[in-house]
Every structure is written in structure tokens, then in C-alpha cells.
Amino acid sequence: MKEQWRLLITENNSAYSNMAMDRAELVSISKGKAPPTVRFFTWKPRAISIGYFQSLKEEVDLDACKNLGVDYVRRITGGGAVFHDKELTYSIVIPESHNQIPKNIMESYGRICGAIVKGLKQLDIESSYVPINDIIADGKKISGNAQTRKAKTVLQHGTILMDVDVEEMFSLLIVPDEKIRDKLISDVKQRVTSVKYILGKDISFEDIADAMKIGFEEEFNIELNNGTFTDEEIELTNKFEKDFFSTEEWNHRR
Amino acid sequence: MVNKCNIKMQSQSTYKVPKGKLLKIFLEYNEKSKLIDNLKITGDFFAYPEESIEILEYKLKNALLKREILIEKISSIIKENQIEFIGLNAEGLAEGILMCLK
Numbered sequence: 625m626k627e628q629w630r631l632l633i634t635e636n637n638s639a640y641s642n643m644a645m646d647r648a649e650l651v652s653i654s655k656g657k658a659p660p661t662v663r664f665f666t667w668k669p670r671a672i673s674i675g676y677f678q679s680l681k682e683e684v685d686l687d688a689c690k691n692l693g694v695d696y697v698r699r700i701t702g703g704g705a706v707f708h709d710k711e712l713t714y715s716i717v718i719p720e721s722h723n724q725i726p727k728n729i730m731e732s733y734g735r736i737c738g739a740i741v742k743g744l745k746q747l748d749i750e751s752s753y754v755p756i757n758d759i760i761a762d763g764k765k766i767s768g769n770a771q772t773r774k775a776k777t778v779l780q781h782g783t784i785l786m787d788v789d790v791e792e793m794f795s796l797l798i799v800p801d802e803k804i805r806d807k808l809i810s811d812v813k814q815r816v817t818s819v820k821y822i823l824g825k826d827i828s829f830e831d832i833a834d835a836m837k838i839g840f841e842e843e844f845n846i847e848l849n850n851g852t853f854t855d856e857e858i859e860l861t862n863k864f865e866k867d868f869f870s871t872e873e874w875n876h877r878r
Numbered sequence: 879m880v881n882k883c884n885i886k887m888q889s890q891s892t893y894k895v896p897k898g899k900l901l902k903i904f905l906e907y908n909e910k911s912k913l914i915d916n917l918k919i920t921g922d923f924f925a926y927p928e929e930s931i932e933i934l935e936y937k938l939k940n941a942l943l944k945r946e947i948l949i950e951k952i953s954s955i956i957k958e959n960q961i962e963f964i965g966l967n968a969e970g971l972a973e974g975i976l977m978c979l980k
Contacts (some may be wrong), residue, residue, distance in 0.1 A: 675921075675922050676928045677919070677920055677921055677922070677923060677925065677928070677931055678920055678921065678922060679902065679904075679918070679920040682902060682920065700928065701924075701928075702922070702923055702924035702925060702928065702964075702965075703922055703924065704899075704900075704922035705922075729924075729926065729962065729964060730964065756898075756899070756924070756964055756965050757924075770924070771924070772926070772928060773926055773927075774927070800892065878918065878920050
């Protein structure tokens with residue numbers, strides 16, 4: 625019998641709640657209280673997440689966010705700023721000691737991104753992992769990924785772009801030199817793609833989630849079973865949301 | 879930005895680490911002694927454990943702003959604290975810091 629992992633699908637949660645769920649899973653799984661877990665999720669309201677090391681005010685136009693009703697949150701993972709709009713976001717939380725997870729961080733990126741590549745293949749999209757943390761299709765980025773390791777547990781989360789509005793994205797990010805805004809936008813348009821752009825049609829969150837489920841099952845030779853959060857995870861999610869991710873102290877700390 | 883006494887300096891730099899990520903440094907230093915007063919290391923790189931960046935910022939206070947000395951000090955902090963960088967390295971960090979002087 626194949627190893628059974630937990631699948632969580634949590635649509636339409638706030639940025640604070642989404643980041644708190646990942647962290648709650650990390651605590652719970654590090655204590656052996658839940659099996660390795662894959663979660664597929666969306667963001668409501670739309671939000672920008674920034675990497676742990678980024679300066680919020682250097683990266684994000686906070687007034688523009690307010691005007692457009694876009695939230696912002698600092699992640700516990702490194703990497704860059706991401707506008708979470710039309711996308712499927714995934715996270716995987718698994719003990720570092722699990723035999724499917726390479727000890728080497730870059731190799732483990734490759735392995736987990738392998739699940740996304742296999743998932744995209746289910747949608748008839750050929751893609752490949754490009755270090756450090758991107759997946760590209762048709763030579764353009766379709767997925768960005770970020771990993772942290774805490775309490776001997778790996779958390780990796782990332783995006784699969786369903787559609788992208790580069791102009792709107794740049795209206796929310798700080799551009800170092802306004803004179804080159806148009807050039808930046810056209811450069812990024814050249815470098816970023818989406819499921820919709822490649823397939824020429826809209827694909828629903830559910831269809832992408834189904835494809836990604838198969839991707840993870842194939843990559844790790846496991847079965848993903850629909851599950852729910854434990855009571856402790858629900859409690860921790862509420863705590864982390866209130867005490868960390870929604871606070872000015874956390875989000876403005878750099 | 880230069881303050882009136884022209885000794886305490888504040889500066890910032892943006893530096894793309896070769897084959898790595900974009901580093902943004904905020905530096906306060908003493909222009910006369912060339913010692914770091916305060917340092918903030920930001921960017922889209924990865925560091926494990928994440929808290930190690932605060933250790934680096936703290937331990938680089940009073941470091942002399944000279945390439946070889948900075949690289950040696952950063953390398954020794956990395957080793958001592960078992961820090962793993964992805965998209966950043968000691969040389970790139972030193973370069974980003976020193977770019978604040980230009």
C-alpha cells in the first residue's frame with residue numbers, strides 16, 4: 625500500500641490566514657501529529673506576499689494596495705514579492721528526515737518542483753524546474769517557489785499562475801525608477817506566462833488542483849487523501865494569524 | 879544622504895549578485911573610521927535559518943568597510959552559525975555593502 629499523505633483544499637482565505645495555516649501545519653507535522661501534507665489554496669482578498677528578508681516599504685506600494693483592496697503579508701520563507709491573484713498556490717509540509725526529501729536544499733527544491741512539473745503535464749503543459757526557484761514553460765516563468773526548514777521540517781510553498789495582469793501587479797509594487805516602469809512591465813511580460821496563456825482558455829482552480837494532486841502522487845509515489853486540520857492546527861492558525869501575520873510588527877519588521 | 883557633520887553617513891545600494899538574487903543594503907557608517915554603525919540586509923535571496931540574517935547584521939556592527947576584511951568576517955559568521963545562503967554568498971554580500979560607499 626502506498627504511503628498516505630493529507631490533502632487540504634482551502635479556498636478564499638486571507639493572506640494572514642493562509643500564512644498562519646502553513647505555519648500551523650509546520651508545527652503540527654514537526655511534532656508528528658499529522659502526516660506529510662499538501663495544501664492547495666487561493667487568496668481573498670487578493671494579496672501581495674513578500675519574502676522574509678525583503679523590506680516591505682521598499683517593495684510594496686502600500687497606498688496602492690489600500691486603494692485596490694489588496695492585502696500584504698510577510699512570509700516565513702525567503703524569495704521575492706508575489707501578487708497572489710489568479711493562481712493556485714500550493715504548500716507542502718514534510719519532515720526533513722522523510723526518505724523522499726533530499727537533505728540538500730537545492731535538490732529538494734528540484735524534487736518538490738518535480739511534482740508541479742508533473743501536474744502541469746496533466747494539463748498538457750510541458751515545463752521544467754530552473755534553479756534557484758522557478759518553473760518555466762515555453763521559456764517563461766509559470767511558477768515561483770520558496771522553501772524554509774524549521775524544527776527539522778520542510779515547508780515549501782509556491783504558485784501556479786492561472787492568469788496574470790502584469791500592469792496591475794506593477795501598480796502595487798515599488799518601481800525603483802518611474803522612468804523605466806514601462807520597460808519593466810514589457811520585460812516581465814516577456815518573462816512570465818500562465819496556464820491560460822499557454823492553453824488559450826480558462827482552466828478552473830478545481831481542474832488545476834486535480835492535476836497537481838496527480839503530480840504530487842506521481843512524484844512522491846504516494847496517495848493524497850482529502851483531510852482536515854486538526855483541532856490543534858486550527859488553534860495555532862488563529863494564534864499565528866492574530867499574533868504574527870496580521871501585525872504591523874511582523875509585516876514591517878524589515 | 880549626508881548629515882551635517884559629514885561623519886555619520888547613511889547610504890543604500892541595490893546589487894544583483896552574479897548568478898544570484900537582488901540584494902538591497904541599508905548602511906549607516908562612520909565616514910572617518912569607515913566602521914559600520916548599522917546594517918540592514920534585505921532582498922529576495924534565501925538564508926537558512928532565516929534568523930541568521932539578524933545575527934549577521936548584529937555581528938557586522940563595527941566591522942571595517944574593506945573588502946577582504948568584510949569577506950573574512952562574513953565567512954567566519956556563516957561558518958560559526960552554520961548559515962546556508964541560496965542566491966547570495968559572502969563575496970556578494972561584501973560587494974553589496976561596499977557599493978553603499980560609491
